[in-house]
Amino acid sequence: MKTYLQNHQEQMLQLLEKLVNIDSGSHDKAGVDHVGTVMKTLYQEIGFDIKEVKQEEFGNHLIIQKKHTDETKPTILILTHMDTVFEKGTAKERAFRIDGKRAYGPGVIDMKASLVSVYFAMKALIETGQNSAFQVEILLTSDEEVGSLTSRELIERYAEGKKYALVMEPARKNGAIVSARRGKGHYTVEVVGKAAHSGIEPEKGRSAIEELAHKIIQLYEITDEEEGIHVNVGLIEGGTSVNTISDHATAQVDVRFRTQDQVTEIKEQIATIIKNIDVDGTKVKIEGDINRPPMEKNEQTEKLLRIIKKVGDELDIFIKDTETGGGSDASFTSALGIPTVDGLGPVGGRAHRESEYLDIESLVPRTLLLASVIDDLAKRKD
Structure with missing residues (x-):
């Protein structure tokens, strides 16, 4: 998978550029739905089924999974969102650009880089013959930045019966993943x-x-x-x-x-x-x-963290975790008692600001980490 992702870094950046250059503020339904259409087409091309949950005010939510039997019923829920905090017209004013080792643009790290990362993690698993893609259910929601007003019920419904929840908010700028949120x-x-x-x-x-x-x-x-x-x-x-x-x-x-x-x-x-x-x-x-609700660091979280850190060690990616005061959809799955870890997206910083950036060198390693964690979790019987 590492070789596959390394060979596809340029395609990853091309997709990221395409997504960043689409305005998709929470209240820009047309823009969010445009992002959804791009992602829907890509997932369909690699054999995923997509259920679209229509919304009147916000963009439509997408539920993405491979066709499965009872034996391969998804046990892993991945949470991502398509909306940003930026007003319509921002993408034209501050289009995607690369400067040195960083990529810039509205929503580049929160969380369009994560949309790219999840898609290519799924693609890498499929292309390398891993069946673990069948164990994954992915939610692409449209209103996280305004409090998940319409998506909370959806998240909680699809979280039922899952063994793990992986939330794709960006890693902290020092690379730490998130184990607790207020x-x-x-x-x-x-x-x-x-x-x-x-x-x-x-x-x-x-x-x-x-x-x-x-x-x-x-x-x-x-x-x-x-x-x-x-x-x-x-x-x-x-x-x-x-x-x-x-x-x-x-x-x-x-x-x-x-x-x-x-x-x-x-x-x-x-x-x-x-x-x-x-x-x-x-x-x-x-x-x-x-x-x-808060995302509390508990025994279940600690167990999932140990798995992720072990996978990271095997990939020579040192993983540490931290608490943050910011909110995310991780709180909803955590409150339901599902082992949840957040901040599994690529590394970047200054989210919600003009200087928001992605650390480009983190894109492939963090996508590899995600794919490897999914593969590890899918094979566990406990």
């Missing part, structure tokens, strides 16, 4: 006050901004770095003019946490903060919830 919640806090002129009759006003300021400070106090809990108020809005006591104010709140056991206490703390009014005459309401 859970995530998103809330909108809205305060209603009473407007008044701040110079003529301030006593008649009830400042929504003042009340929101109290709430923001109290929400930040939930943060506990040692326990892996972090609250961030990332957006605030309110008022109509500098000399008017504000009658409305809102805040967007991001919550991260390390374990599922922390959720109840976090929710109780938030509820208490919202209930207790600091500025008389104002009203506060909150909308939102925890929308991603």
